[in-house]
Amino acid sequence: MAHRLFEGKEHAASYWKFRISPSDDLIQHVLTFVGKQKGGPLLLAVDVGCGSGQSTVQLAKHFESVVGTDVSPAQLEVALQHTREPNVTYRQSVAEELPFADSSVDLITAMSAFHWFDRRRFLREVHRVLKPRACLALLNYTIDMEVDYPGCCLQSLNQVCKEFYAALHPYRSPHLGANSIELYRESYNSIPYANKEWHECVCVKMPMPLRSYMGLVESFSSYQVLLREDPEKAARLSQDICQRLMTIMKVTSAETEVVVGVKYFYLMASKNGPGDM
Template sequence: MFTTEKCYQDDYSSGDVVQRYNSATLDGIVQMITQLICEHGELEGKDLECLLDVACGDGEKTRLLSRHFKRAIGLDASAEQIAQAVRRTNSAHVEFRCSTAEKLPLADHRVDVITSIFGLHYFDVKAFIPECRRVLKEDGIAIFYAHRPSKIIASDNDALPVIDADVAAMNEKLCNRARELSHPGVNLSDLHWSQFQEIDYKHKERIETTMIVETTLGGWGNHFLSIPGNKRLCINPTDNPVTELLQSVKRKWLKEDVDSNTIKIKMVNRAAIIKLRK
């Protein structure tokens, strides 16, 4: 029987997958979330007691966000990721626990802010959201983030400015494969739109934005393949949409024989943030 928890374990439990994915994007994501927390009027000027980061992975985003809280708790369903998080953390006010999202191991009304970065599509939303409501304080908020690559913008002067068609074709191919695999509930192609519609909460909003990351063409390919789930969709080396994209872009830039890691680009991610407040 396939479950979203099993899919999460398959995608996240192996080695340094979370660390590789975090490396290109995490600072920008944390900055966005921090700004949303600071702009939440009911929390403005208050000492924030407790952060709960669900699907925390190796704990890096929990550690970055913890600077604004007296206490931070990271939860993850993968025991291996929690073990890595504990090994990499040297802070008395940050702790990690192995737990699913559908049964949060906290008492009622103890949390100021709940975050989850690339986690919501793995959760049983109908079980998770009532748990959020239970553990959040009356003025608390929950913030869920996801993004997908949408464009490559050239940084090199002699490169084409935008390769939209190639990225669109690759995304379509991957989305079709995801539908064919039919992993129940595990879908990031709509940037949590389906989960947002399913959420029953008094005050909810979904914000779409973009994030630009400077990297190389080779770095972009590695980044995309490290996105949980994408490596599973690209299992056939002779039919790999990411490899096809890299080759196509190199041909268009007349640099087919050049190492992809030497072609500087900017990666444009289309992002969505869901914000809940009581």
């Protein structure tokens, strides 16, 4: 069974405001893989577990049609409010029962979502809807992001970040296990396609206000669990971490821009075509 943790309206709004999307370079790497494996016109891409749609719209200029699917009406409502691309639409559905015909999709993506699915059922559904030699791309990033600020001791700065992540660890879903990378690696190994790639420790530097870094961490499921269980404790934790970071940076505003290093890992696979082993 898929785990449904991101369906509230406030959380959906937080997703749109703070959640990051894969860099253009990562998206281009996926598209290069698709072009190499499949070739031909790219008609339909499906972004599963699309949330508020930031990653979905990144595919719009590369495909004739892009459909984002999510189980949450609140997430899709936010996505619709912010999407301007005429070839992007959204449909409510669970990841394990996609509303597409057999062999009809050129690319399926799931960006920071696959770990919440019933992974075996989802991969069977992927196999059903992908065209021969069409592709699957599953991307995610780790929580151990690093913050950089000019003239600042990085070790001191990131020790505070590590304490933030450690404080949230007890609220991590057991469904994710000790390390979500292993969930993806296991699935990669289980995919019976001849052409597939695994990539790990791909660091992407993203400038953003310190407040946005805090909002990003607060959008994670572990912080949201703490927020539901003890709102005051969650607020104290966030305020303390933010203040300590500003003290080390010697700034007084959380709008101060920092550079956040995000560590991505992802897999890509191409469905076997006629004659493939």
